[in-house]
Amino acid sequence: MNRLKRLVFISILSSFPAHGGSLQAQSHNVYGYVKYKGSEEGIPYAYCINLNNRGITYTNHEGFFSLKSNGPTTLIFGFVGCQPDTVTISSLKDTLLTIYLNPHELEEVVVAYREKLHMQTILGKIAVPVSKIESSPTFAGVPDILKSLTYLPGITNGKEGFSHLYVRGGTSGQNLFLIDDAPLFTTNHALGLVSSINTEAIGNIDLYKGGFPARYGNCSSSILDIRMREGSRSEHEYKVEIGTLTAGATIGGPIVKGKTSYMVAARTTYFDVINIPKRIKYLDDLEYQLALQNDGISMISLNAFDINTKLSHQRTQNSKQYLNVFSSNDFYSAYNKSQGSDNNSGFNHHNLLVSAGSRRNYSSSLFVSTSAAYSLYSNTFFNELIYKDERDEHNKSSDQAKISYLSVKSSADYYFSSKMHYKFGVDVSAYAATPNIAQEIAKSASGTLRDTTYGQNFIFRAIHISSYVECEYKPFVKTSINIGLRASTFMDQGNEYIKLDPRVSYKTMLSEKTSLKTSYTLNHQFTHLLLSNFKGNPKEVWILSSHRVKPQEVHQIAAGFFGSGHHLDYGIEGFYKKMYNLVEYRFSGVGQNTGNIYDRISSDGQGEAYGVEFLCEKNSGKVRGTLAYTISWSERSFRDINQGEPFPFTYDHRHVLTLTSSITIQKGWEISSSFRFMSGQAFTLTDGYFAGNESFESHNLYSTINGYRLPPYHRMDVMLTHEWTSEKGSLKHFRLSIYNAYNRRNASYAHVNPSSGKLVLTSIFGIIPTISYGIAF
Incomplete structure (x- = not known):
């Protein structure tokens, strides 16, 4: 059995493409951080568009990005609710950037997801905007993340008034709730009238109903990161x-x-x-x-x-x-x-x-x-x-x-x-x-x-x-x-x-x-x-x-x-x-x-x-x-x-x-x-x-x-x-x-x-x- 598992592990690793060395040798890296102007806080999943090849890169959860460029290029950085910024890179060497996006009041209301559903590779992932939770009617008069999630397909809350999640026929114990990498074992709060997660303290929310990335474990129904x-x-x-x-x-x-x-x-x-x-x-x-x-x-x-x-x-x-x-x-x-x-x-x-x-x-x-x-x-x-x-x-x-x-x-x-x-x-x-x-x-x-x-x-x-x-x-x-x-x-x-x-x-x-x-x-x-x-x-x-x-x-x-x-x-x-x-x-x-x-x-x-x-x-x-x-x-x-x-x-x-x-x-x-x-x-x-x-x-x-x-x-x-x-x-x-x-x-x-x-x-x-x-x- 152990030998079989080693063979499976090796076969999966070998399926990962290993080419690209010549491209790396001819290209240089443009990398850095995208932050909010004023607060200095990194912006998770801000987009970066390379106008040379129309490629799109997204920052990680800390606002860090890295992309390859074969020559001079123009990049557009943006995020919902912020004024986009355009940067032209002429250097052919590795370039470190810190991009500051200025939040502004939009002429029309936009409550958009960081990345369109049809653009995401992961099936079953939803990047939930905090602004959408704040605009939803609530039981106690304050925004509630878990009760808002139950209006997405495949998710219910069980008994009326309680703060449990049941995702795609799974149990409430099969969900993984992570708060800055620490698991939360219960979400019920105040007899279930509100959840224990305070929306005012949230910066970023990722929900997975399926297509779970390998970086998450010890869960079987959903992940709320x-x-x-x-x-x-x-x-x-x-x-x-x-x-x-x-x-x-x-x-x-x-x-x-x-x-x-x-x-x-x-x-x-x-x-x-x-x-x-x-x-x-x-x-x-x-x-x-x-x-x-x-x-x-x-x-x-x-x-x-x-x-x-x-x-x-x-x-x-x-x-x-x-x-x-x-x-x-x-x-x-x-x-x-x-x-x-x-x-x-x-x-x-x-x-x-x-x-x-x-x-x-x-x-x-x-x-x-x-x-x-x-x-x-x-x-x-x-x-x-x-x-x-x-x-x-x-x-x-x-x-x-x-x-x-x-x-x-x-x-x-x-x-x-x-x-x-x-x-x-x-x-x-x-x-x-x-x-x-x-x-x-x-x-x-x-x-x-x-x-x-x-x-x-x-x-x-x-x-x-x-x-x-x-x-x-x-x-x-x-x-x-x-x-x-x-x-x-x-x-x-x-x-x-x-x-x-x-x-x-x-x-x-x-x-x-x-x-x-x-x-x-x-x-x-x-x-x-x-x-x-x-x-x-x-x-x-x-x-x-x-x-x-x-x-x-x-x-x-x-x-x-x-x-x-x-x-x-x-x-x-x-x-x-x-x-x-x-x-x-x-x-x-x-x-x-x-x-x-x-x-x-x-x-x-x-x-x-x-x-x-x-x-x-x-x-x-x-x-x-x-x-x-x-x-x-x-x-x-x-x-x-x-x-x-x-x-x-x-x-x-x-x-x-x-x-x-x-x-x-x-x-x-x-x-x-x-x-x-x-x-x-x-x-x-x-x-x-x-x-x-x-x-x-x-x-x-x-x-x-x-x-x-x-x-x-x-x-x-x-x-x-x-x-x-x-x-x-x-x-x-x-x-x-x-x-x-x-x-x-x-x-x-x-x-x-x-x-x-x-x-x-x-x-x-x-x-x-x-x-x-x-x-x-």
Whole structure:
């Protein structure tokens, strides 16, 4: 087997073209950086057009570019929202340039992608403009990246109100969220009302639904690669935003002018304001006692906070260092007090990400990035019950899970020739997971009745070593190929997995404005997410591949046609995905008081997903919009779930139609809307209940899994935005958002009423208006 893998590796490497030496000898390099004028921040994926051969080159994520020239040439540099700059190069020697583009106010609104879809080699990649997210209607009155992404084809958000992503029939745990090279293990924030990623801190967003480049690993459904923005190196900037549910502030500027800068963005919620009237009322002792005697006293507390901090230092023109820190915390508590008992239950979620790196171009053709990253996610669910009657008991229980990640990686961009661009790198990472620690304590006046800990109070550890090589090759003017190979070794205690992931994307231009693309990718994922429910809130537990749980294996093939014309960008894409070694909680057959989480799961799952996606966009002018439609199928099968028979995936929505629009009424005034229609979500109804015995825990009984469908889901959101500049030069804005504008009561849950035997549908959200006000200076 090892010999076969070496032969595959050698054969793929040998397929990379190796010619071009004579061209390199006759040509010289023009290289450097494209930056914003004033802030000194590099512009990712700015374009550079060589007028001599009409070739187009794009800067990398740091604004670095390198191209070959055979003689004097004229170059045009540009980016959306900036004034293009033209440079004439007469030297025949290697030339270093620093291009400064001046942001300007466009005569007409343009919310354009960095690179047209039909021009990209990678199939399934979307470079998402932050400006488009900012103009989308939102639930909480502030821009939300994850909720905006669900209006793209092939992507849904699962349960209404939550910040999960389900891409092309995959699970939420199969997505890789990267923030400056550090993975984010959960995106749910403030009960899912907002995502944990603050749009104000984002500089650049790349989304991959397929055609995954070899530089990304340990994911199997999608990649969201986010680069946090840097503070200006020339002047200080301040921004404050206050909304109905959240408030935030962003500051940034130079520490050492022209060299070192900082950026800090923080947000918080103030849901506890709703408890103020109750707290004031219960200051009156009579009111307090009456409440205890009648319905009791109940309060819900929710606090959510997140902060992003980034320091960057430009040591030399060719070298830059950065430090990024992200932290978020969620605390929820439901408190109920009566004459007979006190009960308090809730949870605490915590995220911490730290990454530091150095990026440098060592020559006109070689750009190297080195980084270290740390990520931690932990959650604790708790319940406390105090009996104040003759029992006089104090019961406490908690359930905790966490996962941590530490890595060091190095990657390089090598611009071999005008037709060939190599990327290669190595990544060494360590995982530590504690999937389940459950504790129960019961005390009374007579002493301790029970003090028990279930589950693994030890840590599962693993080392993951991976390397990759990929090549962007343009053999002909109308043809480009991205081909790569990723090799991974995953070692836990006493077990080892060695995997090879080949990736290839192919594009051919049918005309100047249309292209045809195909791709094949194989992905192995060594981490697995288990989702359950705690009082209507998702409970997320991560486990690692081991001798009992194999790595997930996902094959995906896709093909699509893309074009541009008449102010429209459009594309139609088909995909087929086959998944192996999926993991899910068992519905039955769990041993009594088992502390081992592996006894509670099935890990032999297979899945199949396929469908067709359509996208049409208009990104310029006073009227802009997006139309997206997806028809898809997704199903699962496990040996010991549903009698081994295939069943629909929970979020198998057959039809998904979304429509977004933004209309500039007049200067400073814009109205935007979004509409979504989805086929009903699959769900399971119970047929009975097993009370448990000495051998097995109690559980519900099912005749079929996901054999029923909720009614179709549809909703419209609208938002009115007004922007203006004050007399002192401050930029202000006001947003009025209306979620679920026509008050559609969409069903989120279903159960059978035991008394009447009738099906009961439960909805969560009706119409919700929110406002926000912001000022930047």
